Amino acid sequence: xxxxxxxAIGRASRTTVADIGYATRMFFQIxxxxxxxxxxxxxxxxxxxxxxGHSLVIIGISGLFxxxxxxxxxxYTLNKYGSEQxxxxxxxxSLTRELGPVVTALLFAGRAGTSLTAEIGLMKAGEQLxxxxxxxxxxxxxxxxxxxxxxxxxxxxxxxxFSALGVIGGYLVGVKLIGxxxxxxxxxxxxxxxxxxxIANGVIKSVIFGLAVTFIALYQGFESQPTPEGVARATxxxxxxxxxxxxxxxxxxxxxxxx
Amino acid sequence: MLNLVxxxxxxxxxGERPILSGLTMDxxxxxxxxxxxxxxxxxxxxxxxxxxxxxxxxxxxxxxxxPIDTGxxxxxxxMRRKMGxxxxxxxxxxxxxxxxxxxxxxxxxxxxxxxxxxxLVLLKLHAVGLRNAAHLMPAEISGGMARRVxxxxxxxxxxxxxxxxxxxxxxxxxxxxxTARLIRRLNDVLGSTSILVSHxxxxxxxxxxxxxxxxxGKIVAHGTPAAMRESTDxxxxxxxxxxxxxxxPFHYPGSTLAHDLNLxxxxxPAAIRGRKR
Numbered sequence: 001x002x003x004x005x006x007x008a009i010g011r012a013s014r015t016t017v018a019d020i021g022y023a024t025r026m027f028f029q030i031x032x033x034x035x036x037x038x039x040x041x042x043x044x045x046x047x048x049x050x051x052x053g054h055s056l057v058i059i060g061i062s063g064l065f066x067x068x069x070x071x072x073x074x075x076y077t078l079n080k081y082g083s084e085q086x087x088x089x090x091x092x093x094s095l096t097r098e099l100g101p102v103v104t105a106l107l108f109a110g111r112a113g114t115s116l117t118a119e120i121g122l123m124k125a126g127e128q129l130x131x132x133x134x135x136x137x138x139x140x141x142x143x144x145x146x147x148x149x150x151x152x153x154x155x156x157x158x159x160x161x162f163s164a165l166g167v168i169g170g171y172l173v174g175v176k177l178i179g180x181x182x183x184x185x186x187x188x189x190x191x192x193x194x195x196x197x198x199i200a201n202g203v204i205k206s207v208i209f210g211l212a213v214t215f216i217a218l219y220q221g222f223e224s225q226p227t228p229e230g231v232a233r234a235t236x237x238x239x240x241x242x243x244x245x246x247x248x249x250x251x252x253x254x255x256x257x258x259x
Numbered sequence: 260m261l262n263l264v265x266x267x268x269x270x271x272x273x274g275e276r277p278i279l280s281g282l283t284m285d286x287x288x289x290x291x292x293x294x295x296x297x298x299x300x301x302x303x304x305x306x307x308x309x310x311x312x313x314x315x316x317x318x319x320x321x322x323x324x325x326p327i328d329t330g331x332x333x334x335x336x337x338m339r340r341k342m343g344x345x346x347x348x349x350x351x352x353x354x355x356x357x358x359x360x361x362x363x364x365x366x367x368x369x370x371x372x373x374x375x376x377x378x379l380v381l382l383k384l385h386a387v388g389l390r391n392a393a394h395l396m397p398a399e400i401s402g403g404m405a406r407r408v409x410x411x412x413x414x415x416x417x418x419x420x421x422x423x424x425x426x427x428x429x430x431x432x433x434x435x436x437x438t439a440r441l442i443r444r445l446n447d448v449l450g451s452t453s454i455l456v457s458h459x460x461x462x463x464x465x466x467x468x469x470x471x472x473x474x475x476g477k478i479v480a481h482g483t484p485a486a487m488r489e490s491t492d493x494x495x496x497x498x499x500x501x502x503x504x505x506x507x508p509f510h511y512p513g514s515t516l517a518h519d520l521n522l523x524x525x526x527x528p529a530a531i532r533g534r535k536r
Contacts, residue, residue: 133310134342
C-alpha cells in the first residue's frame with residue numbers, strides 16, 4: 001500500500017519535471033525560431049487578426065458590463081463617505097491596474113486559448129504537423145511562433161480596449177444614470193491616474209499574461225494526445241492552467257509593482 | 260549508386276515493445292517497391308524512420324548515400340527536401356484551399372514569382388486530374404480527391420523519393436485504380452523512387468517492381484510480385500489469398516476457450532472414458 005503510494009508520488013513528480021523540461025525546451029525553440037518572422041510579418045499579422053480580432057466582441061462587451069458594475073458598486077461605497085466625485089478615479093484605477101489585464105487574460109484564455117489548443121491539437125491528430133515536417137518545414141517556426149507573438153501583441157491591445165470600454169461603462173452609469181458630476185468624474189480621473197505607475201504597469205501585466213496564456217495554450221495543443229479525447233483534455237487543461245497562472249502572476253506582479 | 264535508400268540491421272522499439280528487429284532492405288532508384296504486411300507489422304514505422312521522424316534504436320539508414328541523422332536538424336531538413344510523403348488520410352491543411360495546399364512547399368522553399376508559382380501548381384494539379392478543383396477547400400472534396408491533392412503536394416518539389424503510407428485505404432474502386440495508376444505514372448515521369456506501404460495485394464502487385472513482406476518487425480519474404488504470387492511461404496500465401504487463419508492466427512493468442520468457460524474443471528476425464536466404453 002505504502003509502496004504503491006510512493007510509486008504514484010514518484011511517477012507524478014517525474015511527469016511534472018519532464019513537463020517543465022519539455023515546456024522550457026519548446027519556449028526556447030519558439031524564441032530561436034522567431035527570427036524568420038521579421039522576413040514574413042504577414043504570418044503574425046494574420047494571427048493577430050484571428051486571435052485578437054475574433055476576441056474583440058466578447059472583450060468589448062465584457063469591459064462595458066464590468067464598467068457598469070464598477071460604476072454602481074463604486075457609487076454605493078463612495079456615497080457613504082461623501083466621495084462620489086472620486087468615482088472616475090476608482091473606475092479608472094480598478095480597470096487599468098487590475099481588472100483590465102486580469103479579466104481580459106481570463107476571457108482570452110477561454111476564447112482564444114482554447115481555440116489555439118484545439119487548432120494545434122487537431123492539426124497534430126490529422127498528421128498536418130507531421131506532413132509539414134516531411135516537407136522540411138519546421139512547425140514550431142511556421143505554426144507555433146506566429147501564434148505565440150500574435151497572442152503577446154493582441155493581449156495588451158484587448159486589455160486596453162477592455163479598460164477603455166469599462167471607463168465608458170462607469171461613466172454611463174455614474175454620470176448619466178446616477179448623476180455624479182461629469183467634471184469631477186473626468187478631472188479626478190485625470191489627476192489621479194499616473195501614466196507610468198498605473199497605465200504602463202497595467203500594460204506590462206497584460207503583455208506578461210498574454211505571453212503566459214498563449215504559451216500554455218500552444219504547449220498544451222502541441223503536446224496533446226492525437227485523439228479526440230486527448231484534444232478535449234488538452235483544451236480543458238489550457239483553461240485551468242492559464243487561469244491559475246494568470247491569477248498567480250497577478251499577485252506576484254502586483255506585489256512587485258505597487259509595493 | 261544503384262540504391263536510393265539502404266537500410267542495414269535496423270532495430271526500433273516503442274519503449275519496451277519491439278517493432279522492428281534486424282531489418283535489411285534496399286530500394287533501387289527508379290523503382291516502385293511495395294512494403295506489405297498486416298496491421299501493426301511496422302510498415303509505417305519504416306517510412307517514419309526513413310523520413311527522420313523517428314530515431315532508430317540500432318542500425319543505419321542511408322538516403323542517396325547520406326546517413327539519416329535525426330540529431331542534425333539542418334541536415335535532416337535538407338534531406339527531406341528530396342523526399343515527398345503521402346499520408347494515409349492526405350493530411351491536407353484544412354484552412355488552405357486545394358491550390359494553396361499544393362503551393363505550400365513551393366512558397367516555403369522556392370522564391371518564385373506569383374505567375375510561375377501559379378502555373379506550376381496548376382500543372383501539378385493537372386497531373387492528378389484536379390486542376391479545376393483548385394479553388395475548393397479540403398472539406399469540399401471527397402477522400403479520394405484529397406488523396407490526389409496530397410499526392411500533387413508531395414510531388415510539388417519533384418522529389419527523388421516518394422513515400423506512400425496506405426494510399427489505397429478506404430478508397431472506392433474507381434479512386435483506387437486512379438491512385439494506383441498515378442503512383443506508377445508519376446514515378447516513371449519524375450524518374451523518382453517510390454516506397455509503397457500497403458496491404459492491398461492486387462493494386463500493389465500491379466504497380467510494384469519488388470515487394471517486401473513484413474511480419475512482426477521482420478522481413479519474411481521478398482521478390483517480384485510474380486514470385487510472391489507463386490510463393491509457398493505460409494505467411495505470404497495467407498496474405499495473398501486472404502485466408503482467415505494461418506501463421507497469423509484468427510484468435511488473439513492467450514488462454515483457450517475451454518479454460519475461459521471453466522469447462523476444463525467441470526469435465527471429469529474418467530466419466531468420458533467410461534462413456535466411450
